[in-house]
Amino acid sequence: MAAIIDSVLLTLIEKICVIVVAAYLITRTRSFSEILDGRLTAKNQAVMVLIFGAFSVFGTVSGVEVFGVVANVRDLGPVIGGLVGGPVVGLGASLIGGGYRFLQGGFTGLACSIATILAGSLAGLVYILNRRRFVGVVGAVILSALFESLHMLLVLLIAEPQTEAVLVVRATAGPMIVSNSVGAFIFALMTRNLIRERETALERDEYHSELEKKRLELKIAQEIQQSFLPDAVPRLQGFDLAATSLPAKEVGGDFYDFISITEGRTGLVIADVSGKSVPAALFMVLSRAMVRASASGERTAEEVAKIANDLIAADSKSGMFVTLFYAILDQEARTLRYVNAGHNPPLVLSGDTGDLTLLKTRGIAMGVMEDAEMEERKIKLSEGDVVVFYTDGVTEAVDYGLDQFGVERLVEIVRFNRHLSAADLVEKITGAVLAFSEGEPQFDDITLMVLKGERKNEGELRA
Amino acid sequence: MKIDNKSSGDVEIILPAGRLDAPSSEELQERMVGLIDGGCRKIVANFSGVEYISSSGLRVMLASLKRLRKAGGDLKLARLHPYVRETFEIAGFTQLFEIYDREEEAVGEFGRQDRPSQ
Numbered sequence: 393m394a395a396i397i398d399s400v401l402l403t404l405i406e407k408i409c410v411i412v413v414a415a416y417l418i419t420r421t422r423s424f425s426e427i428l429d430g431r432l433t434a435k436n437q438a439v440m441v442l443i444f445g446a447f448s449v450f451g452t453v454s455g456v457e458v459f460g461v462v463a464n465v466r467d468l469g470p471v472i473g474g475l476v477g478g479p480v481v482g483l484g485a486s487l488i489g490g491g492y493r494f495l496q497g498g499f500t501g502l503a504c505s506i507a508t509i510l511a512g513s514l515a516g517l518v519y520i521l522n523r524r525r526f527v528g529v530v531g532a533v534i535l536s537a538l539f540e541s542l543h544m545l546l547v548l549l550i551a552e553p554q555t556e557a558v559l560v561v562r563a564t565a566g567p568m569i570v571s572n573s574v575g576a577f578i579f580a581l582m583t584r585n586l587i588r589e590r591e592t593a594l595e596r597d598e599y600h601s602e603l604e605k606k607r608l609e610l611k612i613a614q615e616i617q618q619s620f621l622p623d624a625v626p627r628l629q630g631f632d633l634a635a636t637s638l639p640a641k642e643v644g645g646d647f648y649d650f651i652s653i654t655e656g657r658t659g660l661v662i663a664d665v666s667g668k669s670v671p672a673a674l675f676m677v678l679s680r681a682m683v684r685a686s687a688s689g690e691r692t693a694e695e696v697a698k699i700a701n702d703l704i705a706a707d708s709k710s711g712m713f714v715t716l717f718y719a720i721l722d723q724e725a726r727t728l729r730y731v732n733a734g735h736n737p738p739l740v741l742s743g744d745t746g747d748l749t750l751l752k753t754r755g756i757a758m759g760v761m762e763d764a765e766m767e768e769r770k771i772k773l774s775e776g777d778v779v780v781f782y783t784d785g786v787t788e789a790v791d792y793g794l795d796q797f798g799v800e801r802l803v804e805i806v807r808f809n810r811h812l813s814a815a816d817l818v819e820k821i822t823g824a825v826l827a828f829s830e831g832e833p834q835f836d837d838i839t840l841m842v843l844k845g846e847r848k849n850e851g852e853l854r855a
Numbered sequence: 856m857k858i859d860n861k862s863s864g865d866v867e868i869i870l871p872a873g874r875l876d877a878p879s880s881e882e883l884q885e886r887m888v889g890l891i892d893g894g895c896r897k898i899v900a901n902f903s904g905v906e907y908i909s910s911s912g913l914r915v916m917l918a919s920l921k922r923l924r925k926a927g928g929d930l931k932l933a934r935l936h937p938y939v940r941e942t943f944e945i946a947g948f949t950q951l952f953e954i955y956d957r958e959e960e961a962v963g964e965f966g967r968q969d970r971p972s973q
Contacts, residue, residue, distance in 0.1 A: 642877070644910075666914040668877055711918025715910070715946055734946035756947025760917060764947075784910065794874070796907075835876065836909070 407454055407465060408574055414450075415579045418443055419586050427477045428587055430524060437477060441484030444473030448489020448508065452496065463564040466493060466504070467511045467543060468575040471536055474515025476526055476583060482519070486512025500560060503550035507543035514539060526587065529580040536576035540569040609670055613643045616673040617837075620680055626650050628658060629723045631773075634814035635841035636822060638785075638834070645672030645714075646783045646837035647680055651687045656723045659687045659696070662735065662781040662841050663716035666757075671712070679704055679714045679758065693720050694768035697731040701758040701766065708759035715757045717781060726845065728779065729770045733758045736784055739803060743776020743845065746807045751779075778810045778817065779843040785836035786821070789829040797828050814842040856882050857904075860890075866897040866962045872904030875912035883912070887919040896928030899961040903934035908942050920952065929953070931961040 418424055421443070423436035447469035455464030466489050474482020490508035494501055518527060518535060527535065544565045551557035617639055625633050635648050645665030653659050661683055665672045679700075686699040697718050704714065717738060719730035730738075734757030737750040754767040773779070782802070789797040802821065809820050818840050825838055856879035859870040867890055871883055890898060900916070902908075920930045933955045935943065943949050955961040 664910060666910040666917075668911065711914050711921055713914065713917060713946075734948070736945055754947075756950055757913075760947070760951065788907075788909070 407571070408578065410450075410454070411465065411468070411575045412578055414447060415575075415582050418447070419579075419582045424476070425586070425590070427481075428526070428583070428590065432478065432480075437480045437484070440473055440477045440481045441488070444469035444477075444481060444485035445488025448485055449492045452489065452493050463567050463571075465568075465572055465575050466490075467508050467539055468536070468572050468579070470508060470512030471515045471539055471572075471576060472532070472579045472583075474512050474517075475519055475532055475535070475580075477516075478519045478524065479513065479516030482512035482514075482516030483509070484512075486510075499553070499556065500547050500551045503547045503557075504543070506550070507539075507546045510542065510546070511539040526580075526583055529577065529584055532576045532580035533573050537569050537573045540572045541565075543568070610642060613669045613673040614639050616670070617643050617645065617647065617676060620677050621647060622650055626652065626658065628721070629656070630726065630846055631721065631723060632814040632844040632846050633842070634818045635839075636818050637837060637839040638822065639837050640785065640834045642668045643673055644668055644783075644785065644837040645676040646785060646839035647676050648781070648839060648841045649680055649683065651684055653687060653689075653720065658721045658723070659683075660719045660721055660728075660781070660841065660843065661716065662738070662783065662839065663714050664735065664783040664785075664837075664839070665714045666712055675708075675712050675714065675759075678707060679716065683716070683718065687718075692768060693718055693729045693731045694766050696720075697733055697755070697758075697766040697768075698764070701733065701764050702762050704759040705762045705764075713757040713759040717751070719751075721843070726773050727770055728773060728843075729768055731755060731766045731768050733764075733766060734760075736782060736787065738779055738781040739799075739806060740771060740773075741778045741780070741803070741806050741810050743774060743778065743810060743847075746810065748803055748807070773843075773845045775845045775847040776810070777845045778806060778814075780806050780817075780821070781841040781843070782821075783837060783839040785834075785838040786825055786840060788836060789825045789834070789838065790832055791828055791830075792832060797825055801828075814844045817842045817844070858883060858886050860886070863962045864966070866899055866965050867895045868899045868901055868958060868962065870901045870904055873906075875905050875908040877909060877911040880909065880911035880915045884915045884918070887915060891919065891922055891926070891928075896923060896926055897965045898923065898928070898930045899933055899958060899965075900930060901933050901958045901961075902936065902939055903958075905939055906936055908939050910946075913942065913946055913948060916952070917948070929965070931955060931964060933958040933961040 423439040426436045427440060448466050451464045451466035451468055470482055470486035470489055473485040486509040490505035493508060494505035544561050547557055547561055621637055625635060637646055647663050649661040651659030663679060665675045682703040683700045686696045715735040716733045717735040719728045721728055730751055732751060732753040733755045737752040740749040740751060753769050754765060756764045787797055787799050787802060805821055805824050809817055812820060821840055822838060857872045861868050873879060923930050931953045935954060
């Protein structure tokens with residue numbers, strides 16, 4: 393008896409190889425994936441009914457004969473179908489498998505086909521009770537063993553003559569319970585892995601789309617900012633002008649602007665918007681437009697600053713503001729009339745002595761409050777004098793030890809190189825800042841504008 | 856960023872520590888919004904632990920000040936490092952904020968304002 397059981401068990405285990413391959417192929421079908429995602433359609437349920445039904449038929453024909461009774465994995469297909477795809481798939485597949493078994497006849501035919509249909513239906517019911525989810529590996533194995541025991545019980549109750557039924561059950565109960573449970577384990581394992589794979593893929597996709605969104609946002613912000621910077625520097629009689637803006641990865645909304653007011657008078661703007669990325673870039677566009685709109689005609693720098701501030705303050709939400717330095721350069725009179733609305737004071741270095749003047753006035757960043765006082769001052773620019781307008785991205789650039797570039801270093805570089813042209817000075821300063829912070833990420837936009845009073849002979853030479 | 860806070864009567868005192876740059880400003884922003892949403896109207900920011908403040912940091916302080924003043928409250932500053940004070944000065948924010956050398960002065964000022972003037 394023991395030898396027979398062993399041979400039955402061995403043969404059944406051989407079938408497991410077939411089950412592994414079948415399980416792999418079935419779990420990789422699109423219908424199976426859709427059902428795992430909880431998307432049950434008439435089509436994918438029909439496909440699953442056919443596949444698991446066919447698998448059930450295969451279980452019957454591949455069975456091993458014991459005392460004229462076939463020990464088999466007929467119940468496996470309907471049970472897995474029901475656990476994964478619900479009652480329709482479970483019942484449908486079991487009707488095919490059970491129906492086929494019934495047609496085969498034999499004294500256990502009725503009992504066996506009823507058992508299969510019951511197993512498929514109960515598995516479908518478990519799916520519903522488990523809130524339309526797969527029960528997992530342990531659940532599937534235990535249920536499979538239970539259904540198979542039920543199968544045996546039905547054979548004992550229904551099959552006639554009962555003495556033979558007892559013999560059959562004795563011989564097949566162990567192998568059938570074990571082989572069906574092992575089959576369920578294989579299917580369940582693959583199903584669980586597939587569910588995890590899909591969850592991981594979903595998380596990865598979400599993470600990627602989040603990254604992509606962030607990247608796109610940075611790109612948009614940079615494009616907005618760059619498209620609103622002047623394309624070219626105007627040629628000014630008696631002055632040399634140059635400017636640059638190196639946006640940080642997360643742009644900070646720096647900008648500079650040249651506004652042609654009247655013949656011989658030019659508005660110069662340098663500004664830094666608080667905040668980062670798209671909001672900062674949009675606020676930069678707004679601020680730039682407001683200053684431009686205010687700068688027309690015969691208005692003084694103070695008037696321009698007050699009007700622009702009121703316009704910006706009216707639009708500023710959530711505490712956004714812009715530090716802005718506005719100056720009107722009179723090329724004929726060689727004067728700079730300026731208003732400093734909370735911006736880092738530009739540096740003026742005398743061409744002759746190298747003495748430093750800071751362009752400070754009483755003022756407050758634009759957008760902070762309406763009716764803000766804006767003081768205007770005037771400075772006369774001699775030949776060779778250098779004015780350096782900058783944003784805090786220049787002086788607050790940090791090295792690996794978080795030391796800042798600082799104003800002193802900037803002053804020294806300008807003082808030492810004040811004989812250079814405006815464009816060369818811009819290059820010199822940005823080069824020094826980038827070398828200083830080499831290896832460190834650029835946290836803020838680096839924006840720089842240099843105005844230099846041309847010496848008479850320089851102008852003549854160039855002309 | 857480490858942000859401690861403590862209470863003195865009905866005045867909430869926050870003590871941020873470290874560099875108040877763009878990322879840490881967001882943390883401070885969340886903390887301030889939490890305090891104000893929670894009904895707090897009198898806040899003192901003790902900046903003795905802040906060695907650097909960026910424009911993002913200024914923005915958080917400004918937004919909090921605006922919200923508090925609108926609700927009848929205030930945000931006072933205490934113990935600013937010279938560099939941080941300079942940043943406030945450049946932006947013109949010293950015209951806006953009440954700034955004190957000591958935390959107790961700032962807290963005391965709230966108490967003084969509460970007493971009805973005779």
